Amino acid sequence: xxxxxxxxxxxxxxxxxxxxxxxxxxxxxxxxxxxxxxxxxxxxxxxxxxxxxxxxxxxxxxxxxxxxxxxxxxxxxxxxxxxxxxxxxxxxxxxxxxxxxxxxxxxxxxxxxxxxxxxxxxxxxxxxxxxxxxxxxxxxxxxxxxxxxxxxxxxxxxxxxxxxxxxxxxxxxxxxxxxxxxxxxxxxxxxxxxxxxxxxxxxxxxxxxxxxxxxxxxxxxxxxxxxxxxxxxxxxxxxxxxxxxxxxxxxxxxxxxxxxxxxxxxxxxxxxxxxxxxxxxxxxxxxxxxxxxxxxxxxxxxxxxxxxxxxxxxxxxxxxxxxxxxxxxxxxxxxxxxxxxxxxxxxxxxxxxxxxxxxxxxxxxxxxxxxxxxxxxxxxxxxxxxxxxxxxxxxxxxxxxxxxxxxxxxxxxxxxxxxxxxxxxxxxxxxxxxxxxxxxxxxxxxxxxxxxxxxxxxxxxxxxxxxxxxxxxxxxxxxxxxxxxxxxxxxxxxxxxxxxxxxxxxxxxxxxxxxxxxxxxxxxxxxxxxxxxxxxxxxxxxxxxxxxxxxxxxxxxxxxxxxxxxxxxxxxxxxxxxxxxxxxxxxxxxxxxxxxxxxxxxxxxxxxxxxxxxxxxxxxxxxxxxxxxxxxxxxxxxxxxxxxxxxxxxxxxxxxxxxxxxxxxxxxxxxxxxxxxxxxxxxxxxxxxxxxxxxxxxxxxxxxxxxxxxxxxxxxxxxxxxxxxxxxxxxxxxxxxxxxxxxxxxxxxxxxxxxxxxxxxxxxxxxxxxxxxxxxxxxxxxxxxxxxx
Amino acid sequence: xxxxxxxxxxxxxxxxxxxxxxxxxxxxxxxxxxxxxxxxxxxxxxxxxxxxxxxxxxxxxxxxxxxxxxxxxxxxxxxxxxxxxxxxxxxxxxxxxxxxxxxxxxxxxxxxxxxxxxxxxxxxxxxxxxxxxxxxxxxxxxxxxxxxxxxx
Numbered sequence: 054x055x056x057x058x059x060x061x062x063x064x065x066x067x068x069x070x071x072x073x074x075x076x077x078x079x080x081x082x083x084x085x086x087x088x089x090x091x092x093x094x095x096x097x098x099x100x101x102x103x104x105x106x107x108x109x110x111x112x113x114x115x116x117x118x119x120x121x122x123x124x125x126x127x128x129x130x131x132x133x134x135x136x137x138x139x140x141x142x143x144x145x146x147x148x149x150x151x152x153x154x155x156x157x158x159x160x161x162x163x164x165x166x167x168x169x170x171x172x173x174x175x176x177x178x179x180x181x182x183x184x185x186x187x188x189x190x191x192x193x194x195x196x197x198x199x200x201x202x203x204x205x206x207x208x209x210x211x212x213x214x215x216x217x218x219x220x221x222x223x224x225x226x227x228x229x230x231x232x233x234x235x236x237x238x239x240x241x242x243x244x245x246x247x248x249x250x251x252x253x254x255x256x257x258x259x260x261x262x263x264x265x266x267x268x269x270x271x272x273x274x275x276x277x278x279x280x281x282x283x284x285x286x287x288x289x290x291x292x293x294x295x296x297x298x299x300x301x302x303x304x305x306x307x308x309x310x311x312x313x314x315x316x317x318x319x320x321x322x323x324x325x326x327x328x329x330x331x332x333x334x335x336x337x338x339x340x341x342x343x344x345x346x347x348x349x350x351x352x353x354x355x356x357x358x359x360x361x362x363x364x365x366x367x368x369x370x371x372x373x374x375x376x377x378x379x380x381x382x383x384x385x386x387x388x389x390x391x392x393x394x395x396x397x398x399x400x401x402x403x404x405x406x407x408x409x410x411x412x413x414x415x416x417x418x419x420x421x422x423x424x425x426x427x428x429x430x431x432x433x434x435x436x437x438x439x440x441x442x443x444x445x446x447x448x449x450x451x452x453x454x455x456x457x458x459x460x461x462x463x464x465x466x467x468x469x470x471x472x473x474x475x476x477x478x479x480x481x482x483x484x485x486x487x488x489x490x491x492x493x494x495x496x497x498x499x500x501x502x503x504x505x506x507x508x509x510x511x512x513x514x515x516x517x518x519x520x521x522x523x524x525x526x527x528x529x530x531x532x533x534x535x536x537x538x539x540x541x542x543x544x545x546x547x548x549x550x551x552x553x554x555x556x557x558x559x560x561x562x563x564x565x566x567x568x569x570x571x572x573x574x575x576x577x578x579x580x581x582x583x584x585x586x587x588x589x590x591x592x593x594x595x596x597x598x599x600x601x602x603x604x605x606x607x608x609x610x611x612x613x614x615x616x617x618x619x620x621x622x623x624x625x626x627x628x629x630x631x632x633x634x635x636x637x638x639x640x641x642x643x644x645x646x647x648x649x650x651x652x653x654x655x656x657x658x659x660x661x662x663x664x665x666x667x668x669x670x671x672x673x674x675x676x677x678x679x680x681x682x683x684x685x686x687x688x689x690x691x692x693x694x695x696x697x698x699x700x701x702x703x704x705x706x707x708x709x710x711x712x713x714x715x716x717x718x719x720x721x722x723x724x725x726x727x728x729x730x731x732x733x734x735x736x737x738x739x740x741x742x743x744x745x746x747x748x749x750x751x752x753x754x755x756x757x758x759x760x761x762x763x764x765x766x767x768x769x770x771x772x773x774x775x776x777x778x779x780x781x782x783x784x785x786x787x788x789x790x791x792x793x794x795x796x797x798x799x800x801x802x803x804x805x806x807x808x809x810x811x812x813x814x815x816x817x818x819x820x821x822x823x824x825x826x827x828x829x830x831x832x833x834x835x836x837x838x839x840x841x842x
Numbered sequence: 843x844x845x846x847x848x849x850x851x852x853x854x855x856x857x858x859x860x861x862x863x864x865x866x867x868x869x870x871x872x873x874x875x876x877x878x879x880x881x882x883x884x885x886x887x888x889x890x891x892x893x894x895x896x897x898x899x900x901x902x903x904x905x906x907x908x909x910x911x912x913x914x915x916x917x918x919x920x921x922x923x924x925x926x927x928x929x930x931x932x933x934x935x936x937x938x939x940x941x942x943x944x945x946x947x948x949x950x951x952x953x954x955x956x957x958x959x960x961x962x963x964x965x966x967x968x969x970x971x972x973x974x975x976x977x978x979x980x981x982x983x984x985x986x987x988x989x990x991x992x993x994x
Contacts, residue, residue, distance in 0.1 A: 060946075107948075111856075111858065111948065113870065132983055136953070136983060140952055147864070148863045149865060168982070170978065170979045173975075173979075177960055180961030181960075181961060208965050208966065209960055212961045212963050213961065215963065216961040242965060242968070245965075245967055246963075246965065287968040287971070288967055288968055295967050296920065296923060297920060297964050297967045304915070304917070337919075337920075339919055340917060340920040343917060343919050344920070347917075375886070375887070375888045376889050376890060376922070377919075379888045410886065411886075413887070413891050
């Protein structure tokens with residue numbers, strides 16, 4: 054074909070432009086000339102002009118004024134003009150342009166042209182950019198061509214039909230019969246087109262799928278022909294006979310054999326044959342093997358064949374070609390759930406791929422490695438994962454961190470290992486962990502009482518070296534606040550103790566408070582920790598007092614509020630400080646709202662808790678002795694501002710029910726007199742209890758306290774604990790002072806929900822100050838009036 | 843296949859074939875981003891990458907990158923073979939093809955591609971048949987074109 058001289062001249066001119074500006078100038082001139090030419094009558098150079106325009110379009114310049122020219126050219130009787138016209142249509146007209154509809158008629162005419170190359174142009178264009186309307190219009194034509202034309206046209210018509218079906222699903226019905234008969238043709242192109250069409254039809258419609266299952270034997274035959282046949286020069290690629298057709302047939306077999314025993318059986322032998330006979334030294338052979346493996350793993354194949362497939366993937370993993378390794382890992386990922394043991398065998402190679410240079414391979418290896426972690430290999434896998442974390446690309450860090458946490462959560466061989474692992478992650482990739490890591494870690498630490506000393510030492514050391522990683526700093530501050538006394542004691546079994554003074558510890562916390570690297574929530578942690586230390590240290594309480602009062606005028610509202618409240622705690626409620634700042638009890642991890650998608654973790658924790666003999670929750674607070682199982686954490690009286698750091702301390706926060714509880718509790722209690730029973734009577738202080746059922750499992754308990762002594766009682770608080778499965782919600786008490794001689798009472802309502810209908814018990818702790826001295830007492834309530842227990 | 847792009851090492855587009863309907867603006871955006879992503883990759887890296895929700899298969903031949911976007915169910919390895927087959931076709935047609943051939947004869951590169959792929963799928967698996975068809979079409983163009991034959 055002789056080159057288009059005008060076109061080439063223009064291209065040369067554009068390329069010789071030295072600057073962008075010059076190029077733009079050349080193009081503007083050319084476009085103007087082209088536009089002028091378009092307006093003129095028919096001359097011999099129309100196709101050249103349009104070609105020039107298309108070149109300009111490819112460079113990125115606007116070319117929409119050429120759309121109508123395309124339409125005209127397509128209608129031209131000259132083949133050269135038609136050819137460029139259709140090319141222009143495919144480049145400039147898409148279904149969103151109005152002009153595209155104008156060519157429908159031309160396409161229709163050309164589809165019936167006597168010259169097959171003209172028909173071909175029409176088919177190609179329709180398959181490339183045909184809109185739904187055009188497809189609907191021309192579908193019958195395509196069907197006709199599928200049945201009665203030469204193989205050159207048939208193969209194109211088949212792919213055109215594929216496009217039509219993708220655009221207008223309903224038209225699939227139209228082509229079903231023709232597709233079936235095309236399978237029997239000899240021409241590879243036609244068979245290939247037919248297979249693609251049948252695949253498309255089966256994917257769209259399950260009834261069609263059922264009907265085409267009958268073709269499985271035919272497909273198997275064709276495949277066998279390709280695999281066993283001798284060298285066929287036309288279709289050979291590196292020793293494989295027509296790999297493109299083989300891959301498409303395998304894919305169709307996969308769809309037909311899925312979930313169907315009979316079909317799967319029929320193809321079993323063939324798949325085994327392909328898997329063993331295909332030469333895997335070149336990419337093309339591996340392409341066929343890959344498709345075979347995908348098919349074997351997706352249909353109901355017999356176990357021997359599955360093993361063969363997984364072994365092929367294993368071989369792929371060892372291949373030098375990075376592409377093949379990547380493919381192998383993608384496929385293994387799909388089956389790691391179902392054929393876990395088979396994949397485990399290749400764990401070593403997969404873990405090695407974590408060190409690969411390529412980011413795509415690394416990502417795949419990470420996904421697979423996380424899926425392969427199990428109780429038996431947790432220690433070695435974690436080593437690999439942690440070293441990966443320190444060197445992995447930034448876009449993978451967050452995923453790695455959460456993966457490590459999940460794995461640690463499920464398979465931690467010991468508490469200490471678990472804590473160490475989390476700390477390691479926080480020091481390496483603290484910026485990329487999720488928000489709930491901090492409360493989760495805190496909960497984990499609280500639960501491991503024997504390691505409090507060890508943990509606080511480690512965290513203190515970490516804090517000394519680096520205060521930039523926010524989650525780590527937050528956890529460290531919290532721990533120092535809680536367990537600072539252990540730090541100061543200067544002895545530790547599991548690790549080298551530090552010799553610190555109270556000032557040292559306070560210095561560290563102040564540094565965090567003042568550092569510009571600390572986020573507002575981190576500073577909140579630090580301030581609260583400082584406050585908590587006021588009950589755990591002996592000498593430097595004044596320093597704490599001054600820190601707290603300084604922050605009373607801090608710009609950050611949250612810090613200011615905290616500081617002001619802590620100030621109040623120092624000044625007016627000093628007698629309560631000890632109680633308020635006590636050690637935190639075990640935190641229940643049952644707030645689902647915070648944990649997104651980590652449902653495995655959830656169900657794990659839920660499974661572990663009920664019924665099992667609990668390791669006794671190590672409370673310093675002795676109220677929560679075993680009450681037939683681990684109990685709900687203490688409810689500090691809601692009258693005082695809670696000083697707990699932001700955590701899912703969930704007492705009433707269990708799934709679903711708590712909102713109803715609240716609403717249940719808000720109902721006015723009926724006026725009918727209810728049975729009351731005295732539960733505590735000592736030193737002139739009396740507490741009575743009455744209760745009434747609100748619902749099948751809900752119960753409202755009213756506690757009334759009175760003081761019959763000669764002196765007033767101040768700071769009266771009640772705290773309650775109930776068995777584990779019972780939900781408790783304490784309302785605000787009516788007051789906290791009991792005037793002498795029973796002049797007034799204090800009432801407090803407690804709403805309980807007992808869904809499991811366990812034996813209801815409650816332990817009550819009463820604290821108050823009378824005549825300058827603090828009094829604390831505990832009483833257990835085993836029976837509730839009105840409950841028939 | 844959703845689209846195929848050919849671009850040089852400087853990021854200049856040499857061929858773009860789109861099999862999905864997208865606006866010009868979207869096409870430009872995708873092209874720009876994808877070209878950047880592929881050019882940033884080091885030489886020994888994997889030929890496959892995940893980009894948005896597509897699988898991208900690319901291969902470099904001399905100074906040209908051949909880049910295809912395929913769907914989830916498509917076989918990446920056979921796509922590499924498709925790219926290779928197209929290069930072979932160009933090579934046979936132009937006789938030891940180089941980037942300049944494709945620049946100056948871009949419309950022919952399209953014609954060849956359209957004889958090999960249709961609607962994003964391979965239409966003819968025999969190299970010989972594709973080349974024969976192109977040859978015939980070229981002849982047809984000649985016959986109709988020579989100025990002496992002023993009739994149709």
